Each structure stands twice: as C-alpha cells, then as structure tokens.
Amino acid sequence: MKKRPGLGIVGYGGFGEFTAQVYAQMPQVRIVAITDVDVARRESAAERYHARAYADLTALLADPEVDIVVINTPPWLHASQAMAAAEAGKHIFLEKPLATELEDADILLAKLKKRQVHLTIDYVLRHVPVYETLLKVTKSGLLGDVTYMRLENVASNEALHDQHWFWQRLYSGGIFIEHGVHFFDLCNQISGGHPVHVSGAAHSGPNDRQDRVMAAVTYANGTLANFYHAFDRPAILEQTVLRVVLERGSIVVTGWIPDHLELEGTLPAEQRNQLESLLGVPLTVRDVPAPVGISGATAGQLVQATLDRADRNADYVEAVKRGMADFVMQIQQPDYTPLVTFAGCI
Ligand SMILES: NC(=O)c1ccc[n+]([C@@H]2O[C@H](COP(=O)([O-])OP(=O)(O)OC[C@H]3O[C@@H](n4cnc5c(N)ncnc54)[C@H](O)[C@@H]3O)[C@@H](O)[C@H]2O)c1
Missing domain, CATH: 3.30.360.10 (Dihydrodipicolinate Reductase; domain 2)
Incomplete structure (x- = not known):
C-alpha cells in the first residue's frame, strides 16, 4: 500500500479525541471514518475531520477507504473489535491493552497471522x-x-x-x-x-x-x-x-510523560564523550574521596547529568505521531522493523 492510508476511528472518547487531533496534522494518514456509540460525538467528530460517521463497527469496516482501524474503545472491547477488523482484512492500530484476557490475546494473534494484516499496540511511552x-x-x-x-x-x-x-x-x-x-x-x-x-x-x-x-x-x-x-x-x-x-x-x-532525568555513575574518562552524546547534555565530574572506615575502599570520580525537556505536552503529541508513523512504515515497507513486535508471543 503506497497511498496515504485512510484511518477509521473506533471510539471517540477522551483519548480518541486527543489522538485524532494529532493524526489530522500528519501527512502520512487521513481520517476517513469515525464510529462511536455516542451519536453526537461521532457526528461532530466526522464533521470536524470531513469524515464519514458510522453507526457501528460493521458499517465502518465495509468502507473501502478505511485501511487502518484505530481502536480507542474501553479495553474489554479491544480483542473482539480487532478480531472483526482482521476478519475484514484491515490493519489495526490498537490502544493498549491488547486484550483483558490472555486467551483472547492468543486467539487474536493467531488470527492476525492467518489474515496477513498488521497490528500494533499504542505503547506511546516508547516514543517519548x-x-x-x-x-x-x-x-x-x-x-x-x-x-x-x-x-x-x-x-x-x-x-x-x-x-x-x-x-x-x-x-x-x-x-x-x-x-x-x-x-x-x-x-x-x-x-x-x-x-x-x-x-x-x-x-x-x-x-x-x-x-x-x-x-x-x-x-x-x-x-x-x-x-x-x-x-x-x-x-x-x-x-x-x-x-x-x-x-x-x-x-x-x-x-x-517524563520531562526530567537525572543520572549518576562512574565510568572511565575515555567513555565520557560517548555517554554525553547519548544524553545530549554535558556531564559534570566530581571527585569523591574514599569512604572512611571501609578497608580497601577507593576514591573515584562521579559523573552526573541532568536532562530537562521544555514542553511535556509537545513530547506527548510527538510520541503519538511517531507511534502512528512507525505503523504506517510497517504497513508500507516490507523490510521495515517496527518498534512493537509480537516476537516470542506467537
Ligand atoms: N496510550 C495512552 O497514553 C492512553 C491514554 C488514555 C487512554 N488510553 C486508552 O484509550 C482507550 C480509551 O480510553 P478513553 O480514556 O478515551 O475512554 P473513554 O471512555 O473516554 O472513551 C471511550 C469511547 O468509546 C466509545 N465506545 C464505547 N463502546 C463502543 C463501541 N462498541 N463502539 C464504538 N465506540 C464505543 C464511548 O462512547 C467513548 O466515546 C482505552 O483503551 C485506554 O486504555 C490510552
């Protein structure tokens, strides 16, 4: 699939609304359909994104413009809705959790393999x-x-x-x-x-x-x-x-969504540049005398670093974008290794 994939959003509650605003800004995807059991919410969302409002999942899955089904409903619905989407041959961008019962997760993963559709779970923290x-x-x-x-x-x-x-x-x-x-x-x-x-x-x-x-x-x-x-x-x-x-x-x-990191440790002087470049901030180095009263204790140098992010909300938005972009790459490029895989699960 090389075209810009069409998103069919299932569940437009708190998180569905937040993420739809982010997807609407992305050149990689377009919102084409929305369903929610709340009629007013699905209709106003559809109007906002110039998309089609559907009364239920079955109707949304029948829309040929929907390439990726984005599931933002409460957790107990995830496995059954993802199963229906897989049955319809659609790719699935699933909010966590995969399922509320292990057995359902196993059945779903087995079905994906058979239907040759892609599924990811929105582990948004991976992209922060x-x-x-x-x-x-x-x-x-x-x-x-x-x-x-x-x-x-x-x-x-x-x-x-x-x-x-x-x-x-x-x-x-x-x-x-x-x-x-x-x-x-x-x-x-x-x-x-x-x-x-x-x-x-x-x-x-x-x-x-x-x-x-x-x-x-x-x-x-x-x-x-x-x-x-x-x-x-x-x-x-x-x-x-x-x-x-x-x-x-x-x-x-x-x-x-973390905006602060503090690191402390010891490492040889010749490795400090490497650590600095991973952190993107300078290290400070402090001489620490040997602890008193411990026989054989050594003095050393302690490196410390502090990393602060300016805008936590901007990082959250960026993480949501990266999660969807990663999934689009997975669908479009057969050799691409996505961040979330089910290796070891199936
Ligand atoms: N990754 C994150 O950072 C993050 C953050 C918040 C929530 N979430 C996840 O997002 C999902 C939704 O959470 P939320 O806080 O938006 O909940 P919510 O209750 O605000 O929204 C759920 C929406 O689903 C709709 N819905 C219920 N049954 C439906 C059905 N059968 N078909 C279509 N729509 C249906 C509801 O009307 C509601 O609008 C949950 O799985 C939650 O864990 C993820």
Missing part, C-alpha cells in the same frame, strides 16, 4: 524522548547491566467517577492491564530480559474499588523490579518516578 534517551544509555552498557527498577506512579482519581469502566475489572482488566502495561512494556525494554516470576498485592477502597496495586518481578537475566500504581489522590499530587539502578550508577526519570 526522555525514555528514548534512557533506553539508549541502558542499552549502551556504559554503566553496566540494569540490576533493579522501581516504578512509583501515584495518579488522580478525580476524573474517574464511581460508574467509570476503569473501576470494573471486567471492562478495564484492572489497573495493571489498563495502565500498568505501559510500564511493564517499557521496563521489559530497559531490562533487556523477560519476566520469569511475578508476585503481587492490591488494596481495595470504598465500593470495592481496587485503587492500589503492586508487583514484584524477577527477569530471566536477573534484573529485579517493583511496580506500584495508585489512583487515589487529587491531580495536584500526581507523581510518576522511575528509578533504574545499574551496576555502576543510577538513573531517575520523573513525570508520566
């Missing part, structure tokens, strides 16, 4: 500049292997009223599946390994709402990790911190 930098540094090995990761993501529940699908595990899959998948995916990349052991715990608040979850993960390569998510506070107290500990240093990244 601060995480791209973090990954370059961890993969370089300049500070050694990753030994430990700790994610703390404390988020607001203010926009999540009692009846919201987010609180119903049948509809959302729960916090780890609806939201935590971003960070499991990211940390799998950072570790470079795959999880072999997971244990977890959760807290339920009023109305049996599971609002805090945590997991301890062991990766095959020995990396250990802790993940904590809570949707239990006002928006002004939101905070996301990812700490990555390496053999010879540590990196701390802050923000849901």
Whole structure:
C-alpha cells in the first residue's frame, strides 16, 4: 500500500479525541471514518475531520477507504473489535491493552497471522524522548547491566467517577492491564530480559474499588523490579518516578510523560564523550574521596547529568505521531522493523 492510508476511528472518547487531533496534522494518514456509540460525538467528530460517521463497527469496516482501524474503545472491547477488523482484512492500530484476557490475546494473534494484516499496540511511552534517551544509555552498557527498577506512579482519581469502566475489572482488566502495561512494556525494554516470576498485592477502597496495586518481578537475566500504581489522590499530587539502578550508577526519570532525568555513575574518562552524546547534555565530574572506615575502599570520580525537556505536552503529541508513523512504515515497507513486535508471543 503506497497511498496515504485512510484511518477509521473506533471510539471517540477522551483519548480518541486527543489522538485524532494529532493524526489530522500528519501527512502520512487521513481520517476517513469515525464510529462511536455516542451519536453526537461521532457526528461532530466526522464533521470536524470531513469524515464519514458510522453507526457501528460493521458499517465502518465495509468502507473501502478505511485501511487502518484505530481502536480507542474501553479495553474489554479491544480483542473482539480487532478480531472483526482482521476478519475484514484491515490493519489495526490498537490502544493498549491488547486484550483483558490472555486467551483472547492468543486467539487474536493467531488470527492476525492467518489474515496477513498488521497490528500494533499504542505503547506511546516508547516514543517519548526522555525514555528514548534512557533506553539508549541502558542499552549502551556504559554503566553496566540494569540490576533493579522501581516504578512509583501515584495518579488522580478525580476524573474517574464511581460508574467509570476503569473501576470494573471486567471492562478495564484492572489497573495493571489498563495502565500498568505501559510500564511493564517499557521496563521489559530497559531490562533487556523477560519476566520469569511475578508476585503481587492490591488494596481495595470504598465500593470495592481496587485503587492500589503492586508487583514484584524477577527477569530471566536477573534484573529485579517493583511496580506500584495508585489512583487515589487529587491531580495536584500526581507523581510518576522511575528509578533504574545499574551496576555502576543510577538513573531517575520523573513525570508520566517524563520531562526530567537525572543520572549518576562512574565510568572511565575515555567513555565520557560517548555517554554525553547519548544524553545530549554535558556531564559534570566530581571527585569523591574514599569512604572512611571501609578497608580497601577507593576514591573515584562521579559523573552526573541532568536532562530537562521544555514542553511535556509537545513530547506527548510527538510520541503519538511517531507511534502512528512507525505503523504506517510497517504497513508500507516490507523490510521495515517496527518498534512493537509480537516476537516470542506467537
Ligand atoms: N496510550 C495512552 O497514553 C492512553 C491514554 C488514555 C487512554 N488510553 C486508552 O484509550 C482507550 C480509551 O480510553 P478513553 O480514556 O478515551 O475512554 P473513554 O471512555 O473516554 O472513551 C471511550 C469511547 O468509546 C466509545 N465506545 C464505547 N463502546 C463502543 C463501541 N462498541 N463502539 C464504538 N465506540 C464505543 C464511548 O462512547 C467513548 O466515546 C482505552 O483503551 C485506554 O486504555 C490510552
């Protein structure tokens, strides 16, 4: 397919609206169709993008101008809608999660193989500049292997009223599946390994709402990790911190769409230029005396760097664009290796 692919948007809620505005600015794609069970929303969106409004997915799939089906509905619908799109021979740009049940994910991936259509999951964090930098540094090995990761993501529940699908595990899959998948995916990349052991715990608040979850993960390569998510506070107290500990240093990244990174570590003087060019900011070097009272302890030099992004929202928009651009390349260029693959899953 060499033409500009037509997007058929399924679900025009909060995220559907945000991403449609971004796709509308992209020369690589055009929005041709929209469906949402909310009639007013689908009609106003269709008018805005000069697209066709359809009453349901079946009608949208019958539109020959739709090349890529963009699924932004609540999680429990993802697998069945993606399955229908694959059946219709359409490519699928799927919001996370892939499915709320493992069995559905397996069936869907098997179907994709048979129908020869492409599917990607919108792991938007993979395209965020601060995480791209973090990954370059961890993969370089300049500070050694990753030994430990700790994610703390404390988020607001203010926009999540009692009846919201987010609180119903049948509809959302729960916090780890609806939201935590971003960070499991990211940390799998950072570790470079795959999880072999997971244990977890959760807290339920009023109305049996599971609002805090945590997991301890062991990766095959020995990396250990802790993940904590809570949707239990006002928006002004939101905070996301990812700490990555390496053999010879540590990196701390802050923000849901991160805009701040701090690195500290030791490495030979001749490798500092390489680290600086990966980070894109200068290193400062500090002489550190040997700790007192430890026999055989050595003095050394500690390198430090701080990276700040000017505009977090602009980075989010750019990440959404890159995710779609990556998928279009995957569809149009047979030799292209996309960022999100299902290697090892099917
Ligand atoms: N990647 C990210 O950064 C990110 C951020 C936010 C949300 N999301 C994901 O986006 C998806 C949607 O989240 P949201 O916050 O926009 O939810 P939302 O509730 O605001 O929007 C969902 C929309 O889907 C519509 N819908 C429901 N059933 C439908 C059906 N059968 N056919 C067509 N439309 C239907 C609803 O009317 C609504 O407009 C979720 O999977 C969520 O996890 C991703």
